[in-house]
Amino acid sequence: MKEFSVSTKIFLGEGSLEHLRSVKGKSVLIVTDDFIYKSGTAKKVADYLTDCRVSYFKDVVSDPPTEIISAGIKSLLKADADVMIAVGGGSSLDTAKVIRNMAEHICPQKVHIKECFAVPTTSGTGSEVTEFAVITDRKSHTKIPLHDVSLRPITAILDPSLVVSAPPSVTANTGMDVLTHAIESYVSVGANDFTDALAEKAFAMTVKYLPLAFQDGSNLFAREKMHNASCMAGLAFNSAGLGLNHGIAHALGATLHLPHGKANAILLPYTIEYNANLPACGNGIHSAAAQRYRKLAKIIGLPSETVMMGVQHLQSMVANLNRVLKIPADLKSAGTPLTETLKNEIAETALKDTTTASNPRVPTKQDIIDILNQCCE
Numbered sequence: 054m055k056e057f058s059v060s061t062k063i064f065l066g067e068g069s070l071e072h073l074r075s076v077k078g079k080s081v082l083i084v085t086d087d088f089i090y091k092s093g094t095a096k097k098v099a100d101y102l103t104d105c106r107v108s109y110f111k112d113v114v115s116d117p118p119t120e121i122i123s124a125g126i127k128s129l130l131k132a133d134a135d136v137m138i139a140v141g142g143g144s145s146l147d148t149a150k151v152i153r154n155m156a157e158h159i160c161p162q163k164v165h166i167k168e169c170f171a172v173p174t175t176s177g178t179g180s181e182v183t184e185f186a187v188i189t190d191r192k193s194h195t196k197i198p199l200h201d202v203s204l205r206p207i208t209a210i211l212d213p214s215l216v217v218s219a220p221p222s223v224t225a226n227t228g229m230d231v232l233t234h235a236i237e238s239y240v241s242v243g244a245n246d247f248t249d250a251l252a253e254k255a256f257a258m259t260v261k262y263l264p265l266a267f268q269d270g271s272n273l274f275a276r277e278k279m280h281n282a283s284c285m286a287g288l289a290f291n292s293a294g295l296g297l298n299h300g301i302a303h304a305l306g307a308t309l310h311l312p313h314g315k316a317n318a319i320l321l322p323y324t325i326e327y328n329a330n331l332p333a334c335g336n337g338i339h340s341a342a343a344q345r346y347r348k349l350a351k352i353i354g355l356p357s358e359t360v361m362m363g364v365q366h367l368q369s370m371v372a373n374l375n376r377v378l379k380i381p382a383d384l385k386s387a388g389t390p391l392t393e394t395l396k397n398e399i400a401e402t403a404l405k406d407t408t409t410a411s412n413p414r415v416p417t418k419q420d421i422i423d424i425l426n427q428c429c430e
């Protein structure tokens with residue numbers, strides 16, 4: 054049995070911030086980071102509110118640690134807020150989701166959040182519609198993926214005007230995160246007809262519009278397509294799950310502080326090769342994952358007369374997209390060489406990561422070390 058459900062209301066397109074005008078006379082806590090606050094973006098969002106008392110929690114950092122969650126809960130209680138608005142990238146959205154969730158559990162009598170908006174300023178995590186959030190335990194250098202339906206934001210606002218100022222490197226990394234979400238959810242053991250539709254569309258849109266958004270950040274049409282693709286891929290993996298690529302990327306991010314999207318991008322050609330497992334083809338029948346990769350290749354018009362051809366062209370397309378986006382092809386070029394001890398640690402952490410559980414091929418520790426070795430060459 055599989056489940057697909059959508060509960061987040063989604064407002065999309067240029068001008069969708071206008072929806073916030075319906076928030077009147079409330080006490081609002083805006084959760085964001087220092088950069089978004091200083092850039093005036095958080096204030097720009099607040100300006101749409103009507104006669105509201107607005108407080109800011111602007112201490113979000115990337116890979117948000119548990120200490121930041123505690124500080125955010127204190128801010129929420131101090132503000133006595135009945136509306137929360139998360140403004141920023143995946144870290145701000147995840148932080149706001151966890152603050153709300155934990156505060157409601159720890160002190161339900163003091164928390165009375167009625168509305169919770171997620172306003173992404175990057176097109177990447179899809180966090181605005183998912184019931185997942187990732188926080189970091191700094192002591193154990195571990196990323197903790199949290200999963201609970203109560204983490205889903207009530208409303209998502211996808212206004213592409215908020216993304217145009219994202220620098221090219223951020224556009225590249227977050228965009229490759231979208232591509233990884235689409236591909237992993239498509240071959241995941243949890244994939245279903247509903248998630249396939251979303252993943253296929255998000256995949257095709259990302260291949261087409263990510264290079265355009267990277268080359269010209271002010272291309273509002275490409276930005277809007279990427280913003281929507283990010284959200285659609287989020288809806289897909291929220292139901293289907295992800296895979297080993299994310300399991301390893303989480304471990305790499307926690308250990309080496311490699312940006313999440315960049316880690317995914319570097320790993321992706323290798324995890325496609327691993328999951329497709331072309332050499333194991335018996336009697337001309339390839340793995341289900343290989344057949345699905347071929348289908349993705351076909352969708353974007355890559356040569357795919359045979360399964361092998363489709364998989365190999367998909368791999369090459371990802372590697373080529375990385376080159377176009379100026380993402381390094383390996384971990385050494387990314388400035389993160391790995392020792393044998395680190396590879397061992399990363400492999401052990403990736404095996405335990407919840408996203409690895411829905412990978413189409415069950416990996417061993419040695420399989421992960423082999424993938425890391427490939428990424429280091």
Ligand SMILES: [Fe+2]
Nearest residue numbers: 178230299313
């Ligand atoms: Fe991701």
